[in-house]
Amino acid sequence: MAHHRVEVAVQGPWSLATSRAFWEGFTPAALPAVAGEALQAEFLVEGEWRRASVSVTQRGATAVLELSGAGDLDLAAAQVCRFLALDVDGRGWPDVGARDPVIAEAQAELPGLRPCGFYSPYEAAAWSVLSQRVRMTQAAVLKASLLRDGVFPAPASLRSMDLDLPGRKPEYLRAVAEAALDGLLDAVTLRSMKPAAAVLAVQQVKGLGPFAAELVVLRGANAPDAVPHNESRLTDEVRERYGRPLAEVSEAWRPYRTWAAVHLRVLRERRLGGAMATSGR
Numbered sequence: 001m002a003h004h005r006v007e008v009a010v011q012g013p014w015s016l017a018t019s020r021a022f023w024e025g026f027t028p029a030a031l032p033a034v035a036g037e038a039l040q041a042e043f044l045v046e047g048e049w050r051r052a053s054v055s056v057t058q059r060g061a062t063a064v065l066e067l068s069g070a071g072d073l074d075l076a077a078a079q080v081c082r083f084l085a086l087d088v089d090g091r092g093w094p095d096v097g098a099r100d101p102v103i104a105e106a107q108a109e110l111p112g113l114r115p116c117g118f119y120s121p122y123e124a125a126a127w128s129v130l131s132q133r134v135r136m137t138q139a140a141v142l143k144a145s146l147l148r149d150g151v152f153p154a155p156a157s158l159r160s161m162d163l164d165l166p167g168r169k170p171e172y173l174r175a176v177a178e179a180a181l182d183g184l185l186d187a188v189t190l191r192s193m194k195p196a197a198a199v200l201a202v203q204q205v206k207g208l209g210p211f212a213a214e215l216v217v218l219r220g221a222n223a224p225d226a227v228p229h230n231e232s233r234l235t236d237e238v239r240e241r242y243g244r245p246l247a248e249v250s251e252a253w254r255p256y257r258t259w260a261a262v263h264l265r266v267l268r269e270r271r272l273g274g275a276m277a278t279s280g281r
Contacts, residue, residue, distance in 0.1 A: 004073035008063040008081055012090025015112025016058035019084060022110075022266070026117045027136050028127045028143075032150075039084075042151050043119040045069065045076045046187055049154035052076040056084065082187060085114035085259075088224045096260060099252045102241050106263035109270075115262040117219050121187050122180040123152050124220025125205065128212035129172040130165075142169075155180040172207025179205040187221040195226035218258050225255040234261050237268045 020039045023031045034040050039056040052069030054076070063086050067073045081087040097104035118124040131139035142165060146153060153161065159177035163170035179185050184205060190198040195217055202213035211230040217223050227250045228234055238246045241264075253260035 001068055001070055002073055004065075004067045004077065006065040006067065006074075006077040008065065008077075008086050010061050010063050010086050010090075012088075012093050013107075013112045014058070014061070014063070014086070014090065014114055016056060016063070018110055018113045019116055022113055023116050027140055028131070029118050029123065030140075041080075041119070043076075043079070043083075044123075044151060044154055045071050046079055046120045046122070048072060048075065049156070051151055054080050056080065079119070079187070082191075082222055083119055084116050085222055085224065088114070090114065090256070093256050093259065096253055096256055100249075100260075103253065103260050103263065106260075106267050110263055110266060113263065113266075115219070115222065115224075115259055118222075119152075121185040121190055121202070121216045121220030122155060122176065124216045125176045125179070125185055125202070125208060125212065126152065126158070126173060128215050129169055129176060129207050132169070132172075132207075132212075133167065168207065175206035176208070185216065185220070190217055190221040191223055195223050198223070199226075218261075223258060225257045227257050228261055231261070231265075233268060234265055237264050 016039055017037070020031065023039070024033050031039065031041060037057060040054070042051065042053045044050065045052050048071045050069060050071035052067060052071060052073065055066045057064045063084070065077055065080055067076050067080070069076060094107070097107045118127070127139070127143065130142045134142070143152070146158070155177040159174050163173060165173070176185070183189065184201065190202070193201065198217045198221070199210070199213045202208055202216045203210065208216065214228045214230055218226050218228055227246060235246055238244070238249050242249045250257050250260070
C-alpha cells in the first residue's frame with residue numbers, strides 16, 4: 001500500500017475544527033467521531049473506485065493530507081480537496097458577509113466553515129435514493145447495511161448486489177451505479193458545467209428528480225456557487241430572515257451561493273434545536 005503526503009495552501013478562511021464538527025453531524029454521510037485533531041476518512045477514489053484513506057490536519061493556512069491506498073493517490077488528494085471545499089478560492093467569502101448582515105452572523109457563528117459531506121456525486125446520488133419516502137434515521141440504517149468495511153460499495157459491486165430494500169430503491173440504486181460507471185456522475189465533469197445544466201444532466205438518471213439532482217451537484221460535486229431551488233427549509237429560513245424571495249436575496253451571495261445556503265441551514269437547525277446539518281443538504 002502506497003503512502004502520499006500533500007500540503008495544500010488554502011485560500012481564504014478555513015477551520016478544520018469547524019468543518020469536522022459540521023461533517024460529524026451530517027447524517028447522510030457523517031464522519032465517525034475520533035479522538036485527536038485530525039479529520040480522518042476512508043472513501044472510494046472516484047473513477048478507479050479503489051479504497052483510500054486520509055488524515056487531514058491544519059497548520060495555519062495549510063491543509064496537510066496524509067493519504068494511503070492502492071490506487072492513484074494524487075487523484076485521491078484532489079478528491080479530498082473537492083469534498084472539503086479546499087479547492088475553492090475563498091478569499092472573497094468575507095465580502096459576502098460585508099454585503100449581507102445575516103450571512104455575517106452565520107460566518108461569526110461558524111468561523112472557517114467550508115461545506116462538505118459526500119465523498120462523490122455517486123454516493124450523494126445513492127443517498128438520495130435511500131432517503132426517498134423514509135425518515136432520515138431509516139435511510140441511515142439502510143445505508144449502513146450496504147457498507148463494506150465502513151466504505152460504500154463501488155458501482156460495479158452495488159450493481160450486482162442482491163438488494164433487499166423497500167419499493168423501487170434496488171432498481172434506482174442500480175441505475176445510479178450504471179450512471180457512475182458511465183461517467184454521468186463524474187464530479188469534475190459536473191463541476192465544469194453551469195449548475196443548472198449539471199442538475200438537468202443528473203436528472204437523466206432514473207430515480208433522481210430535481211431535489212436529488214441538486215443534492216448530487218451541490219453537495220456531491222460540491223459546486224460552490226448554486227442556489228438550491230427545491231429545499232423548502234432554506235426557503236423558509238430566507239423568508240423568515242429577509243422577507244424577500246430566495247432568488248432575489250441570493251444574488252448578494254455570488255460567487256458563494258452554496259456556501260451561504262449551507263450556513264443558513266445550519267443556523268436554522270441550531271435555532272430549532274436540531275443537530276448540525278442533519279438533513280440532506
